[in-house]
Amino acid sequence: MAMLKAAVGKTGPKEEMALLLKQMMSIRAFEDKVFELLARAVLKGASHVYAGEEAVAVGAMAAIGKKDLITSTHRGHGHCVARGGVLKLMLAELCGKETGYCRGRGGSMHIADVHAGNLGATGIVAGNIPVGTGAALACKMKKEGQVVLCFFGDGASNNGTFHESLNMAGVWKLPIVYICENNLYGMSVAVKRCCTVENIADRASAYDMDGVIVDGQHVLDVQATVAEAVEKARAGKGPTLVEAKTYRYRGHSSSDPRVYRTKEEEKYWQERDPIKIFRQLLAEKKVMTEKELDAVQAEVDAEMVAAENFALNESPYPAPEALFDDVYAGWRQGKYGLEKLA
Amino acid sequence: MSVKFYREAIRDAIAEEMRRDPRVFVMGEDVAVYGGAYSATKGLLEEFGEERIRDTAISEAAIAGAAVGAAMAGMRPVAEIMYFDFMTIAMDQFVNQGGKNRYMFGGKTTVPMVLRTEGGAGRCIAAQHSQSLEAWFCHAPGVFVVMPSTPYDAKGLLKTCIRDDNPVLFVEHKMLYGEKGEVPDEEYTIPLGQAAVRRTGKDVTIIGYSRMALRCEEAAKKLAEQGIDAEVIDLRCLQPLDTKCILESVKKTGRVVLTSEAPQNANFVCEIAQRITEHAFDYLDAPVVRVCAADTPVPMSPTLEDECIPTTAKIIAAAKVVLGKA
Structure with a gap:
């Protein structure tokens, strides 16, 4: 059986703690803005927001280095921010603007920043688990000490690719940490209604790897848990499945009335808000004063205002004639079909 | 010129590219010890070892998806899906991830991978081992579909595909592995898109x-x-x-x-x-x-x-x- 990781409660240097807090606040501010823009129909397309789960992405990403890689999910804005994503480039992408991370071609479900080690989000649930596993195979073969963090949700762990991939990683002892963000629902279906195990981490035992459960509302617990798994992966000791227990505040998407869960349950989780918990911890341990904590929030708010202005007002849409750009590397669409570029 | 079997031409193409580029590696079901269901990877394990010639579990989706991820992370995988019919299982990974990532990410990645498979009828192995599903993949912008008929083409095209920066579905034919044809002894490649x-x-x-x-x-x-x-x-x-x-x-x-x-x-x-x-x-x-x-x-x-x-x-x-x- 998977073990619940003990709470850390020990804080690190002030600058590091401030950065973790800022990233969590940035994700929340971004998601609140996205939800507002969707409601006002300013934003088109589908967005799955990460509000409530901030401590998972931020804690996990704080456990890896610049050269490491991640794969993300349809609920991927948080991963992008935590991996160093810039709010204005992210919002521009969601708006379908040329200035976005993917030049407006991908939008919310396909945010990627490959040069920063974010191999991208995917619209297919569990779709990136094999991709992350392959990236880990590349890391192992290249011998440059890289590891991969592969994010997915509880729903993805019922998909065949989860089992194929963990088996592959277990057999080959790949340098990868699988991070299951268990937010209790796959769209509307509760884990307990569709999953044979209560703890997704228990599935690790079938694949010769450790399964660890962590409270996903505590950023430092997540960081410590993932750091241990990363260290093991880097040392060639193989993969780990980390399950972070968490909750998404909003529905699956903006059109979800949330009939499958109770107000009491939502209230319970909102009282365990990851940002509130971390703020309190930093104040209690006297790492930061209330004034300093407020200043971080003010900084985030200002960046969000600038990001909105950049995305909505300062950024152009892609030119229609650029439709065929980048379908293929080194080829373009010609009169008679594809033509090789010189 | 030497006379070679189609299957030898394929193996030679992979071997030559593996010698040329350390990023090239092979994975798939029964490709290593067994040498491939149709012997197209025979002898590669002996030359390159199990780090670069990898037998996998029967996990088509993971094979295709791992090739996508390895390609995005800097390798040049040549993965094998034993029968074209099994591409149905690998299709999401190849088409939805491999074929689209470059476009969806605004041109900021490449997915240089080859998925080798073999199709066609002729061996009385019925409806799940004899299909020709190429039209499905031609309908998926972002991937190439290559289907050689001779040993000469198989070798020259496969080498080009391994060097290309796009995901390629390289479809061999089960009734052609035993066909012979002339293949140059010296290095050559064949450009894609030339009939x-x-x-x-x-x-x-x-x-x-x-x-x-x-x-x-x-x-x-x-x-x-x-x-x-x-x-x-x-x-x-x-x-x-x-x-x-x-x-x-x-x-x-x-x-x-x-x-x-x-x-x-x-x-x-x-x-x-x-x-x-x-x-x-x-x-x-x-x-x-x-x-x-x-x-x-x-x-x-x-x-x-x-x-x-x-x-x-x-x-x-x-x-x-x-x-x-x-």
């Missing part, structure tokens, strides 16, 4: 790919004995497609027979017929005719399998129809 004119002629253009290209040539030889001068085009690549080569031939002959081992309905050759209509309609002297497999699952029984898949005789008959000599 081969196997035989020049002025009366009718017969177009095929993979095993059907050989039957087209056979048909042309027999037609020549009857005084009909057929031009035969082997497409070699379906995507990118050499439309210009097709149009030039059509403009010369004015009559076209399209062949394919895939079922007739929504066959890839329908796209060729459409391109001919768009760009060379005025040159046509007769409606374009297609000779495809029957719209049935491929049956096991040899009499039914032969009835299902286009034969040389059916291609000859079709040529006579377009020439008004039926």
Whole structure:
């Protein structure tokens, strides 16, 4: 059986703690803005927001280095921010603007920043688990000490690719940490209604790897848990499945009335808000004063205002004639079909 | 020049590229110790070792997806899916992730991978081991589809595919592994998107790919004995497609027979017929005719399998129809 990781409660240097807090606040501010823009129909397309789960992405990403890689999910804005994503480039992408991370071609479900080690989000649930596993195979073969963090949700762990991939990683002892963000629902279906195990981490035992459960509302617990798994992966000791227990505040998407869960349950989780918990911890341990904590929030708010202005007002849409750009590397669409570029 | 089997040409292409580029590696079901279900990777394990020649579990989706991820992270995987029919299981990973990531990410990644597989009928192994699913993949922007018919093409094209920065579906044919052909001893590659004119002629253009290209040539030889001068085009690549080569031939002959081992309905050759209509309609002297497999699952029984898949005789008959000599 998977073990619940003990709470850390020990804080690190002030600058590091401030950065973790800022990233969590940035994700929340971004998601609140996205939800507002969707409601006002300013934003088109589908967005799955990460509000409530901030401590998972931020804690996990704080456990890896610049050269490491991640794969993300349809609920991927948080991963992008935590991996160093810039709010204005992210919002521009969601708006379908040329200035976005993917030049407006991908939008919310396909945010990627490959040069920063974010191999991208995917619209297919569990779709990136094999991709992350392959990236880990590349890391192992290249011998440059890289590891991969592969994010997915509880729903993805019922998909065949989860089992194929963990088996592959277990057999080959790949340098990868699988991070299951268990937010209790796959769209509307509760884990307990569709999953044979209560703890997704228990599935690790079938694949010769450790399964660890962590409270996903505590950023430092997540960081410590993932750091241990990363260290093991880097040392060639193989993969780990980390399950972070968490909750998404909003529905699956903006059109979800949330009939499958109770107000009491939502209230319970909102009282365990990851940002509130971390703020309190930093104040209690006297790492930061209330004034300093407020200043971080003010900084985030200002960046969000600038990001909105950049995305909505300062950024152009892609030119229609650029439709065929980048379908293929080194080829373009010609009169008679594809033509090789010189 | 040396005479080589199709399967040897494939193995040689992989071996040469692995010697040239340390990023190239092989993975798939039974590719290492066994040497591939059709022996196309035989001997590679002995030369390159198990780090670069990897036997996997029976996990088609993970094989294809891991190739995508490894490619994005800097390797050049050559993964094998044992039967074309099993691509159905790997399809999401190859098409939805591999084929689209570059576009969806605004051109900021490349996915340099080859997925080798083999298709086609001829061994009485029925409906789940005999399919030709190429049309599905030609319908997926972002991937290439390459289907060589000779050892020469198999080697030259596979080397090009391994060096290309796009995800390629490289489809071999189970009845061609034992075919022999001349292959240069020196290094060579064949560009993607160039068809081969196997035989020049002025009366009718017969177009095929993979095993059907050989039957087209056979048909042309027999037609020549009857005084009909057929031009035969082997497409070699379906995507990118050499439309210009097709149009030039059509403009010369004015009559076209399209062949394919895939079922007739929504066959890839329908796209060729459409391109001919768009760009060379005025040159046509007769409606374009297609000779495809029957719209049935491929049956096991040899009499039914032969009835299902286009034969040389059916291609000859079709040529006579377009020439008004039926």
